[in-house]
Amino acid sequence: MFNIILFGPPGSGKGTQSEKLIATYGLIHLSTGDLLRSEISRKTPLGLEAKSIMDSGQLVPDEVVVGMISSALDANPVAKGFLFDGFPRTVAQSEALDKLLALKKTTIGIVLALEVSEEELVHRLLNRGLTSGRSDDTNEAVIRARIIEYQNKTSVVADYYSKAGKVVSVKGEGTVDQIFASLCSEIDKRMSI
Numbered sequence: 001m002f003n004i005i006l007f008g009p010p011g012s013g014k015g016t017q018s019e020k021l022i023a024t025y026g027l028i029h030l031s032t033g034d035l036l037r038s039e040i041s042r043k044t045p046l047g048l049e050a051k052s053i054m055d056s057g058q059l060v061p062d063e064v065v066v067g068m069i070s071s072a073l074d075a076n077p078v079a080k081g082f083l084f085d086g087f088p089r090t091v092a093q094s095e096a097l098d099k100l101l102a103l104k105k106t107t108i109g110i111v112l113a114l115e116v117s118e119e120e121l122v123h124r125l126l127n128r129g130l131t132s133g134r135s136d137d138t139n140e141a142v143i144r145a146r147i148i149e150y151q152n153k154t155s156v157v158a159d160y161y162s163k164a165g166k167v168v169s170v171k172g173e174g175t176v177d178q179i180f181a182s183l184c185s186e187i188d189k190r191m192s193i
């Protein structure tokens with residue numbers, strides 16, 4: 001099993017690159033943002049609770065997302081590996097993920113950190129908001145709030161995995177194919193160890 005965390009701020013291209021990576025490496029895509037939006041569209045109690053938090057640009061509680069990930073891992077017992085996108089977003093989530101993976105006798109193989117400037121992030125998210133139907137992408141104040149949440153709570157997740165020597169930074173600006181090639185080259189190096 002080879003498990004990957006695709007890490008980076010909102011708008012850094014995690015969703016776009018995830019689609020290409022899962023197709024190439026046969027991984028199961030676990031995006032907490034997508035899982036939460038599915039709960040919202042199905043109007044579940046969890047979705048109703050999460051919607052207002054997401055619309056304000058804040059993080060939903062750790063136990064909510066950890067519960068969703070735990071169920072998704074259990075639902076895929078024979079996976080070749082998982083690609084985590086938008087998770088973990090706090091150190092508590094990272095610790096919980098390590099424990100869940102240890103129970104399955106596996107671990108994180110690599111954390112790929114996409115590096116994109118803040119002005120480029122805001123520009124991309126406002127553009128995405130024109131077509132994505134995502135209410136959190138249409139308001140610049142909400143976008144800035146998400147970036148601040150990232151800086152305050154999520155950027156430390158990279159430090160957590162750096163201690164284990166698992167983080168590789170990749171330039172997240174350029175064409176989609178250029179960035180994808182950089183990601184693949186880092187994965188291939190680690191997979192062959």
Ligand code: ADP
Nearest residue numbers: 010011032033034054058059060065086087089
């Ligand atoms: P983006 O990274 O582009 O902002 P996501 O789809 O990953 O988009 O997340 C959208 C929102 O969903 C976040 O702003 C947050 O409110 C919530 N969310 C997603 N993943 C998590 C997580 N792991 N922990 C807490 N909240 C999350």
